Amino acid sequence: MQVKQRTAFSPKEMLEKLDREYPIERFDRPFTMSYLVLNRKSGEFRCSRAGHPMPIIIRRGGNIESIEAGGTMIGLDRMLPFDEGVGRLNHGDSILLYSDGVTDCRNLSETYGLERLYSVLRRSSGCSPEALCDNIMADLLHFNSGAAMEDDNTILALTYGASQE
Amino acid sequence: MTKTKIRLQEQVDGKALVVKLLDSRFDASVAPVVKERFAELIREGHQRIALDISQVEFIDSTGLSAAVWALKRLGEDGELVISGAHGAVMSILRLTRLDKVFRIFPDTEMAIAALSG
Numbered sequence: 001m002q003v004k005q006r007t008a009f010s011p012k013e014m015l016e017k018l019d020r021e022y023p024i025e026r027f028d029r030p031f032t033m034s035y036l037v038l039n040r041k042s043g044e045f046r047c048s049r050a051g052h053p054m055p056i057i058i059r060r061g062g063n064i065e066s067i068e069a070g071g072t073m074i075g076l077d078r079m080l081p082f083d084e085g086v087g088r089l090n091h092g093d094s095i096l097l098y099s100d101g102v103t104d105c106r107n108l109s110e111t112y113g114l115e116r117l118y119s120v121l122r123r124s125s126g127c128s129p130e131a132l133c134d135n136i137m138a139d140l141l142h143f144n145s146g147a148a149m150e151d152d153n154t155i156l157a158l159t160y161g162a163s164q165e
Numbered sequence: 166m167t168k169t170k171i172r173l174q175e176q177v178d179g180k181a182l183v184v185k186l187l188d189s190r191f192d193a194s195v196a197p198v199v200k201e202r203f204a205e206l207i208r209e210g211h212q213r214i215a216l217d218i219s220q221v222e223f224i225d226s227t228g229l230s231a232a233v234w235a236l237k238r239l240g241e242d243g244e245l246v247i248s249g250a251h252g253a254v255m256s257i258l259r260l261t262r263l264d265k266v267f268r269i270f271p272d273t274e275m276a277i278a279a280l281s282g
Contacts, residue, residue, distance in 0.1 A: 029230045150193075
């Protein structure tokens with residue numbers, strides 16, 4: 001019997017691999033992404049992003065941190081190196097990944113922006129990941145008065161240790 | 166000086182071609198037109214292009230993709246530089262680290278000088 005060893009890529013290695021695999025010439029466009037690997041036992045994570053909005057950590061007490069590490073879009077074929085950030089989530093901390101459709105959402109006069117998002121996140125510290133996403137969407141809909149969004153809004157929230165509560 | 170499909174203004178200056186985007190948004194409503202025009206210009210032999218986005222107040226990933234596509238299409242024999250990026254647009258270029266990929270100039274004159282050097 002053969003046992004295949006699982007190969008775990010670090011986020012940096014994964015983005016480098018994708019950048020080689022998906023040059024812009026292949027599909028005629030670059031793409032952005034974030035990649036995060038979380039150790040469920042220790043809460044330690046490694047993270048890198050390719051031109052994507054920075055992942056945000058919402059500490060249980062309401063402090064907000066963003067993870068800058070990464071590089072540019074996938075598809076530029078090693079034009080820039082990717083770097084990798086490391087950190088740790090403590091019990092009750094959340095992490096948010098989202099697409100630029102959230103912060104770029106516009107109403108008649110303004111762009112939603114990062115500060116509004118941070119404000120919702122501070123108010124939502126301690127909430128479940130579902131409630132956190134719901135609060136963001138509710139605030140976005142309030143901001144643009146329920147009009148159709150111009151771009152997609154993809155939001156992924158994770159709370160460390162939530163299932164043990 | 167010519168206008169292309171209302172949204173672009175083009176001017177040859179020395180060795181450089183300046184392409185000015187006249188819209189305030191460089192997003193999915195504009196990016197395909199810009200990309201198509203870049204393809205034509207590159208086929209026509211333009212190799213040093215300055216993209217003037219001084220009128221642009223908003224850019225998203227589709228706009229960035231169009232510029233990146235042109236840069237890559239030009240390859241090592243050519244260059245696309247960006248001029249006039251400011252405010253939120255400049256922030257996005259930094260966020261996506263494209264400020265390290267493109268040469269970025271505060272105004273078109275500096276971009277032309279760099280491309281003509």
